Amino acid sequence: MFGTVTLTTLQRAAPERAHGRIMGVTTAIDSWVETIRLPLGGVTLTALGIRAGALALAGVAILAGLTCLTIAAMHPAPTPGDPAPDGDKAAS
Secondary structure, eight states: HHHHHHHHHHHSOOOOHHHHHHHHHHHHHHHHHHHHHHHHHHHHHHOOOHHHHHHHHHHHHHHHHHHHHHHHHHHHOOTTTTTTTTTTOOOO
């Protein structure tokens, strides 16, 4: 649900020359988290019950999304006329 916000935030906050490396690391971390998230979600739902467990897991997702939105607000999207923040010259 928050994947688009996360990727947009990373692209806005990072220098353009580092986007490839950052996306590679992000993809690797996402894969690792997926491996951990599914069993942990099952354990959480078993321990807390369906309703409380679902609320706890939703709270984590909402917190992550709000964090990304806050970071995105601190790094507004550049307009075409803006100079690159890291000193790189835009391709013409």
